[in-house]
Amino acid sequence: MPADRPRIVIVGSGFGGMAAARALRRVSAKVTLVDRTNHHLFQPLLYQVATAALSPADIATANRVLLRGSSNMRVLMAEVTGIDTATRAVLLRDGRRLPYDYLVLATGAAYSFFGHDEWREHAMVLKSLEDALAIRARLLDAFERAEQSSDPAETRRLLTFAIVGGGPTGVELAGTIAELARTTLARDFTCIDPQGTRVVLCEAGERLLSAFDPALSAYAADALASLGVEVRTGTAVEAIDSTGLMLGEERIDAGAVLWCAGTEARPAARWLGAEAARNGAVQVETDCSVPGHPEIFAIGDVASFDGGEGRPLPGLAPVAKQQGAHVGRLLAARVAGRSEPGAFRYRDHGTMAVIGRARAVARLGGMQLKGFVAWLAWSLVHLLLLVDFRSRLLVYVNWSWAWFTYGRGARLLMRETQAAPHSLPTDEIGIGEP
Amino acid sequence: MPADRPRIVIVGSGFGGMAAARALRRVSAKVTLVDRTNHHLFQPLLYQVATAALSPADIATANRVLLRGSSNMRVLMAEVTGIDTATRAVLLRDGRRLPYDYLVLATGAAYSFFGHDEWREHAMVLKSLEDALAIRARLLDAFERAEQSSDPAETRRLLTFAIVGGGPTGVELAGTIAELARTTLARDFTCIDPQGTRVVLCEAGERLLSAFDPALSAYAADALASLGVEVRTGTAVEAIDSTGLMLGEERIDAGAVLWCAGTEARPAARWLGAEAARNGAVQVETDCSVPGHPEIFAIGDVASFDGGEGRPLPGLAPVAKQQGAHVGRLLAARVAGRSEPGAFRYRDHGTMAVIGRARAVARLGGMQLKGFVAWLAWSLVHLLLLVDFRSRLLVYVNWSWAWFTYGRGARLLMRETQAAPHSLPTDEIGIGEP
Known part of the structure; x- marks a missing residue:
């Protein structure tokens, strides 16, 4: 020393x-x-930033704030x-x-793309705040483009979202995107019906949420189906390109491919x-x-x-x-110079995944929970785990508002997301005029 | 017809x-x-997004949400x-x-840069949410870079913020940046003292806030000075480049130049x-x-x-x-086919500018207000003017939190802002180690 x-x-x-x-x-x-970066990120709620329910600042706090007052501590970005x-x-x-x-x-x-690094440019991932904002922009932009498209096949493609990987992140994204389309956006468009949005959840293994009890996996699949999500298990994704993916032999044209696999x-x-x-x-x-x-x-x-x-x-x-x-x-x-603690032991208090409004699955201690009770436990645990009081307060306010209004407060598209040219015909706008 | x-x-x-x-x-x-864009923006609070007090979603709402339920209405992005x-x-x-x-x-x-379009690439403006996020990233990044710099002149430059234009936006930014440095960030760094931050407000005219009564202009100048802002009136900016500006004959090296003039x-x-x-x-x-x-x-x-x-x-x-x-x-x-209203008449209810925590100037009807009373009026009016209940609630929560903690909740720097290489020496980090 x-x-x-x-x-x-x-x-x-x-x-x-x-x-x-x-x-x-x-x-x-x-x-x-x-x-x-300069912040600590509460990753378990990142999917809610990606689906316009929360703002980045609601789930991220500056490292300097979290470590303030420790004179032995330096933060370096x-x-x-x-x-x-x-x-x-x-x-x-x-x-x-x-x-x-x-x-x-x-x-x-x-x-990880399992050796298919060429998929990386076409599939979106969810690890950082930038990732979440990019997904949010892609989702919202897909609806805006579909509204303006005069090609039914292109409209259908834009309103198809393919999610690869049936773990908690994939399940949470699939459920939330389906809800976004069927409740929040349902009344907001003139030419398209967001309720026709197709959400396909692709899992190569035999069941979703393989870390959970099979009964909970089955419940999750049913709950997603009731939200309109197509759950496709047992078939691997063979290719991903700029307009969709190959699920086994089947082509799925999609406006966005979200990668939540390994x-x-x-x-x-x-x-x-x-x-x-x-x-x-x-x-x-x-x-x-x-x-x-x-x-x-x-x-x-x-x-x-x-x-x-x-x-x-x-x-x-x-x-x-x-x-x-x-x-x-x-x-x-x-x-x-004191005696050191021995080996690390993991105390497993359980694990949870949320499926949508008022539905979740959870293993807590020896209990298997599902439905509203599991969702209530999920909400409470996540509110309490948030790192500071301010985040807890803001997430609580946003959740309460969303619960009562079915709204999503962070539906923001800035100009930059329009950089990619719309693939639209050069003619007068007439289709579906009010 | x-x-x-x-x-x-x-x-x-x-x-x-x-x-x-x-x-x-x-x-x-x-x-x-x-x-x-897809949203309506409450521009009067944009400076609070630029200074990390509010999130974009707190002051912006999707146009489709605001016009929902009108069957004769179409929104086109x-x-x-x-x-x-x-x-x-x-x-x-x-x-x-x-x-x-x-x-x-x-x-x-x-x-407008008064014919000096070459200044545009060096000076930051505040009109859109992207602008606000760019200013926020530049401000926060300046402190992170200064913390890591071993060149005192560069540290001093990075911690100098020059604001051009003494109208309401310039006054609001100058006051808020000074407060950010002197309260929020004051205790958070190891090698630099954010309280040494220099904020220079440059106004070519004879006084700040020329649309207000001269007594209120004088009050604003005093209030800014008490926050540590250097108010420089009566001298025009002659040049802006990547490391600062020329105020008349005087060189001011700055980490950011914010343009709030014409x-x-x-x-x-x-x-x-x-x-x-x-x-x-x-x-x-x-x-x-x-x-x-x-x-x-x-x-x-x-x-x-x-x-x-x-x-x-x-x-x-x-x-x-x-x-x-x-x-x-x-x-x-x-x-x-009804008779049309006649000429437009502007009903002038007054105007306001906020200077910092608990200080503002306002002309309301025939009254001239300043100090805490004006600030209270400003806060209430702006909360009420926000376009929807959700924004009001979130802004209120954020303001209350900031009032009691002196904190700024949206202190987020993502990786991209680090793209520009730091101008740092290649050596071991030793300066100012805790």
């Missing part, structure tokens, strides 16, 4: 990195939290491009080096030259340290932690938060 | 266009509202590029033509071949119609209406709203 106060660098301000930083607030060390483990320094995009004595990697995961860890394993799991995550020891590097820890989606029976822990927010808190406590003890 | 129901086209969904559309909701005509007055059609960017029997032009104004009308006069005032606005008759075109009306900032003594009415929201309502009533009467 250096004579001076040790330098702890945390890379990533998601659930894991922020939990680690907060656990280190009073520790006698120089702590630096690095992220390429910069992009990490590598690690020099020999000299113990984090390398930044602008060429600078950030020396560390202890390093916590919490860089998360990105979407993820892969961001490249921390490559930075370290460490052993990686199949999804690129760093295989870590029982204390979350990297093998051969007791001074480096990996937590959350960028880590692969053996959860028993050879299966890694799932890529969920609670895993990241608990690992962050664990590593924070461990480093606090190490810096103070 | 055509045998069929007449076609009324309104271009622009700002205060004027929306007021006209709302006045025509029950009229037996085919009404089309065209705008290049498209960009207008010209008018063919001979065949009576509006020309759209994609080549289509939108025929009209009556046309209402409410396209507003843009910022405006010019959008090019409706050119479209019409009509006579234009000095700022490009269409000179209109007493009923807001365009001379020689009784079927075309121009309202709001795009119109120049003689307000008496040869002076045009000012470019204020109430003028646009009242003119929109007037033209709406006029067209409703004309379509129904």
Whole structure:
């Protein structure tokens, strides 16, 4: 340990990195939290930004605000491009080096296209606020274009949304887009009927929400069907292009393809030259340290932690938060020369997925919940998990308003989204005039 | 008049266009509202989006929502590029033509650089939501860059914000940026002291807020000075470049130059071949119609209406709203064959400008108000003027939160804003480490 106060660098301000930083607030060390954005994002509600129900600021808070008042803490907005483990320094995009004595990697995961990187330019993903705003613009723009189109096939394509991946994000997006079309937008157009919107949820596996009990998967499929979502399980997507996708042998023309299938860890394993799991995550020891590097820890989606029976822990927010808190406590003890906590143990309180207005599925402790009760539990838990009072208040206000009015408050299209030319005939506008 | 129901086209969904559309909701005509965005924007609070106090969705509402339930009304998101007055059609960017029997032009104004169009790429303006988000990103990014800079001159430049134009928008931005630096951000940085932020408000005329009583101008200058704003009147800006501006003979290096000086009308006069005032606005008759075109009306900032003594009415929201309502009533009467209202008369209820927390100036009826009373009046009036209940509720919640915490909830920087490389030395980060 250096004579001076040790330098702890945390890379990533998601659930894991922020939990680690907060656990280190009073520790006698120089702590630096690095992220390429300036905020902590509550990812579980990101799909509500993508579907115009919430604003970015409702679910994101500046890192500096969350770590305010800790004199040992520095926040740095910069992009990490590598690690020099020999000299113990984090390398930044602008060429600078950030020396560390202890390093916590919490860089998360990105979407993986299973080797089909050419699909990336046609399919939209949902990981960041930019992603959510891009999806929101694409959805709203599709309705505006369809309203102005005089080609029925093109109208039908624009109003078809294909979602790939039947996990919680895919289920939540499919349900919310169907509701958006059938309630919020239903009365707002002259030439098109948004209720004719087609939402197709494609899952290659045999059932949706494979992490849940089969009975809950079946409930979710039924609930989505009642919202008008076409649930297509057991067939893999074979191709994605600019106007749609191939689901097995079937062509589905779509105005937007949203990719919610597999993820892969961001490249921390490559930075370290460490052993990686199949999804690129760093295989870590029982204390979350990297093998051969007791001074480096990996937590959350960028880590692969053996959860028993050879299966890694799932890529969920609670895993990241608990690992962050664990590593924070461990480093606090190490810096103070106290005895360190032992192996990390994940306390699994359950998991949830929301399907639409007043419908959700949840596993809480040993209970399997579905329907309104599960939705109520989901709403309460997510409100309480939001990181600050202001976010809770704003999300509560927005949800209450949406509940009573069926409205979506963030239906904003700015000029830029019109940059792509509309594929429209050059003639007088007459179709469907009021 | 055509045998069929007449076609009324309104271009622009700002205060004027929306007021006209709302006045025509029950009229037996085919009404089309065209705008290049999909929303109505409450511009008077745009500076609060630019300074991270409000989210875009708090002050913008989809046009379709505002005009919902009117079966005679169509909303079209498209960009207008010209008018063919001979065949009576509006020309759209994609080549289509939108025929009209009556046309209402409410396209507003843009910022004018007094012939120095080369300044446009260096100075930021505040007219649209994109503008506001760009200013917000520039302001927040300046503090992040300054925090990481090891060059004191560059730090000082980054933390200098120059605002050109001492009208209400310039005064509001200057006061809010000074408050942002001195309260919200004051405790959040390690290497810089945001309280050292320099805000320079440049006004070529002899006093700020020239539309107000001189005593109120003096009060505003004092109030800004007490917030730490350097108020510089009586000297014109001679040049603007990428790192600052020349105020007379004096160089001011700045991290951002915000342009709030003169405006010019959008090019409706050119479209019409009509006579234009000095700022490009269409000179209109007493009923807001365009001379020689009784079927075309121009309202709001795009119109120049003689307000008496040869002076045009000012470019204020109430003028646009009242003119929109007037033209709406006029067209409703004309379509129904009833007698039309006479000349438009502006009812001047007053005007206001806010300087910061709990300080404002206002002229209300015959009263001159300043300080807390004026600020209270400003807050109430603006809450009530917001177009829907949801916006009122969200703005109220955000304001209340900001009042008690001195916080700004929308302090978000996304990755894109980092695209420009930081001008930083390639070395280890050591300066100011905690």
